[in-house]
Amino acid sequence: MYDIKWIRENRDIFDSGRARRGLEPISTQLLAFDDARRAAIGELQRAQERRNSASKEIGAAMKAGDGAKAEALKAEVAQIKENWPALEEAERYAIAELDNALASLPNAPLDEVPDGADENDNVEVARWGEPRVFDFTPKEHFEIGEGLGLMDFETAAKISGARFVVNKGGLARLERALAQFMLDLHTNEHGYMEVSPPLLVRDDAMFGTAQLPKFREDQFSVTAGRQIGSRQSTAEALMPTADYWLIPTAEVPLTNLVRESILDEAQLPMRMTAGTYCFRAEAGAAGKDTRGMIRQHQFYKVELVSITTPEDSLEEHERMTGCAEKVLQLLELPYRKVVLCTGDMGFASQKTYDLEVWLPGQGKYREISSCSVCGDFQARRMNARYRPTESKGPRFVHTLNGSGVAVGRAMVAVLENYQQAEGSVDVPRVLRPYMGGLARIPS
Structure with missing residues (x-):
């Protein structure tokens, strides 16, 4: 703001x-x-x-x-x-x-951000890994998961509607293993503090990180119901009493941990990570990725958030992006790093790097992480400040957020890059300790 x-x-x-x-x-x-x-x-x-x-x-x-x-x-x-x-x-x-x-005003891009109209004008800055050469035609992740009988979109649709999935057995365990691996990496090696935040937040929290008011239609709102008593009908018990928002990303509660506060400079940088379910209405995604797990209403993601001084925020942006890259490198998943142009960057961002993982089933790179520096844009909306060591007056902090990484999309990438001709999937070596030593799905 x-x-x-x-x-x-x-x-x-x-x-x-x-x-x-x-x-x-x-x-x-x-x-x-x-x-x-x-x-x-x-x-x-x-x-x-x-x-x-x-x-x-x-x-x-x-x-x-x-x-x-x-x-x-x-x-x-x-x-x-x-x-x-x-x-x-x-x-x-x-x-x-x-x-x-x-x-309603979006953040201003930094001078170094490339000008452009849309994703076609994003600039690739690096690549890591070589895409695997298959001696068979690689399948897409949903073909692999359904072939294993462990990925069920039909039953999920009966329960919840479109853009949901039920993962079972080895795939459910793989999803859990990916999240645990990422959290261990970021806390043990990258210095992030793990946080278990609320998934329901109020208007002020969504406003603070700029999901509201502009992106209201992309969010899920929920209404609290009265406690069901012996003489209440279900309809009466569910009469609305209070409204909340389901978080679209853990960026919302993590960043808002410093709202309406004045930190000491010695507390910065503050680095936090959380693995949470995220919820998005995907209001503008009609017809996009209708099959599979790429674009779901509910998904699991490991988020990274940093709170810094203005002087350190750009260096922290590079560091955060490197932490997300390390996840993909240890999983041995080929990816490319792009800087988003002015026409494709997010509302609150000053500069954004996207990491795009190679999906052989689709034959192209797809986004798996976005890491953004927001300057003091969110801090002003939250009134989040710090007291510099050498100055009397408080200043607004700078905020950063990034996916470290999207767990569902990481599973998609593992399934497609580690698939075998007969339909099984090898487990990446770094995940096997989290899978009880399991090396292949199904075992």
């Missing part, structure tokens, strides 16, 4: 940043909102000051025996009181209009 004072002082820089995202300049409109806000606040303050001074003048007039003046002043005070609710409403409206406008 932007500081309107900064926009006023840097309107050309602000509008040029929007232009790089393919957006129209709006600094003039925002400053007009700010002028209206200032005017409304000023009018309310002047009315308050005049009411206070007129009240004092009433006492002086009565003491001097000037009844006519006292009555005129009383009438003036009464008129101010009558107008007061309208003045307060005008102030609230002007503040809300500006705040809503600022909340």
